[in-house]
Amino acid sequence: MKHGDANQMHMEQKPIDQPGYVNQMPAAHTEIYPIKAVPQPTAYMTQLDPVFVQHLSRHQGRRMALMTTAGRIEGVNAGVAVDHIQLNVEDRSLHIRLSQIIYFEGPLASYR
Numbered sequence: 001m002k003h004g005d006a007n008q009m010h011m012e013q014k015p016i017d018q019p020g021y022v023n024q025m026p027a028a029h030t031e032i033y034p035i036k037a038v039p040q041p042t043a044y045m046t047q048l049d050p051v052f053v054q055h056l057s058r059h060q061g062r063r064m065a066l067m068t069t070a071g072r073i074e075g076v077n078a079g080v081a082v083d084h085i086q087l088n089v090e091d092r093s094l095h096i097r098l099s100q101i102i103y104f105e106g107p108l109a110s111y112r
Contacts, residue, residue, distance in 0.1 A: 047099055048082060056080045056104065064106035068096060077106075 057080045065074045066087065073096070075089035085101070087094045 049098070052101075053080060053082070053098065056085055056098075058109055059104075059106040062107055064104055066096060066104045067102045068100045069102065070100070 056077065059077045060079060062077055063075070064077050064087075065072060066085070073087060073089065073094065075087040075094065078086040078088045078093060080086075083099075084095050084097050087096060
C-alpha cells in the first residue's frame with residue numbers, strides 16, 4: 001500500500017450508526033457523516049421535573065444535602081441547571097445530574 005492510499009482510506013467518511021427504532025417507532029433520520037472540525041448535529045433530551053427544579057433553585061447559595069443513587073453528598077448549592085445541579089464541596093465543585101437525585105435536605109422553607 002502506498003502512502004497516498006493510506007491517506008485516502010483515512011479520509012473516507014463512514015456514516016454514524018443511528019437507531020432504526022426509538023420508543024418502538026421507526027426513527028426518522030438521514031445519515032450523518034462525520035467531518036473533521038465541523039460540529040455535528042446532536043439530539044439532546046432530558047427529563048425535566050419543573051417543580052423539583054424550582055424547589056432546588058430556592059436553596060441556591062445555601063448548604064444542603066442530596067441523596068443520590070450513589071449516596072449522600074453535602075455542600076453548598078451553587079446553581080441549578082435544566083439537567084444538573086452544582087454542589088460546592090470543600091475545594092471542588094460537583095455537577096450532579098438531576099435524574100440521579102432521590103431527595104434533598106435543606107434549611108426550612110415555605111413554598112407559596
